[in-house]
Amino acid sequence: MRPRRRDFARALLRSFSIQGSWNHRTMTGPGMAFALSPLLTRIHADDPAALDAALERHASPFNAHPYLAPVAIGALARLEHEGEDPDTLLRFRSALRAPLGALGDETMWAGWRPFCASAAAIAFLLGFDAVTAAAGFLVVYNLGHFALRLWGLRCGWKAGRGVGAALRRVPFRRLARVFVLASQVLIGALAAILVARVPGGAPSPWIVGVAVGAGLSGYVVPRHISRVALASLLVACVAWFL
Known part of the structure; x- marks a missing residue:
């Protein structure tokens, strides 16, 4: 069955806790399974055994930048919906790890976060009180952060196995x-x-x-x-x- 809009909304919200069960063995794997669960439940609604196998498959080791993890969530859900075999899914899942990690680190950690922090520091020195400057940082930074997550989920679902080409166009x-x-x-x-x-x-x-x-x-x-x-x-x- 095709996931509904509310299933995507639940997956997006769950992506914020993707690092909540981080560990040295599976890293963000359990968090990925947790975030994918609403989509997988809809896709495999008529086959409980396939749902269990999919959850176990996506709980395996995975690591990427948390803000771009929704790209992987959307793309993997699309492949599950199209009925790809488990080996293809696992290879595709493994191939997503390094690009999503590198792009997220460069764009968010090295770019967007220092930019917002520097702007907030200047605002404070120019007369804004500390609470206002800090609140401004949190609002502006997280608007960009949330927009990236939302775009990533949509991009992953729409592109499916072609998500690599979609990322290269950005x-x-x-x-x-x-x-x-x-x-x-x-x-x-x-x-x-x-x-x-x-x-x-x-x-x-x-x-x-x-x-x-x-x-x-x-x-x-x-x-x-x-x-x-x-x-x-x-x-x-x-x-x-x-």
């Missing part, structure tokens, strides 16, 4: 690079604000460290020294001299 690495560069600009601006606030015009060692870190952050992008980061360091130095 410029994840370009987005990650944009967020990294934007974060470096914000770090440079943050350093400039801190330097400008030093009483007596003499920067303390930790402020110098922040300014230098803004320049060195250009090495975050592999094989690329960001001109933006170096320009940010220059801005911090100019602010100190002024």
Whole structure:
């Protein structure tokens, strides 16, 4: 049977707890089975033995970035719905692990999260109280996070076995690079604000460290020294001299 919209909604909500049963042996495997359960229950509604086998199959070792795990959930549910044999499902499941982990780390951990954190820090230094700045970070960051999960589930179900090609059509690495560069600009601006606030015009060692870190952050992008980061360091130095 084809899953219903409420089954997808339940799977999406369960994906937020995919790391709740993480362990060194199966990693997020049990969480994947838990998230897939509403979809598998609908797909194998007339065959309890097939449902048990599917749950056991998807509880096997699996690991990927948690925000992109819904891509795997949707794609695997689609293959289960199309009646793929267990060996194909397991090979396909294994092939998804590394790409989803790498794309998620680059886009979210190295790009989106530092960008949101830097923006929140600047907002605090510009006069927003700590609660407002922290709340702003949580709201903006999680809007992007939730949108990625929702898109991933839809993409996985729609693409099925062609999910690899669907992922290649999305410029994840370009987005990650944009967020990294934007974060470096914000770090440079943050350093400039801190330097400008030093009483007596003499920067303390930790402020110098922040300014230098803004320049060195250009090495975050592999094989690329960001001109933006170096320009940010220059801005911090100019602010100190002024």
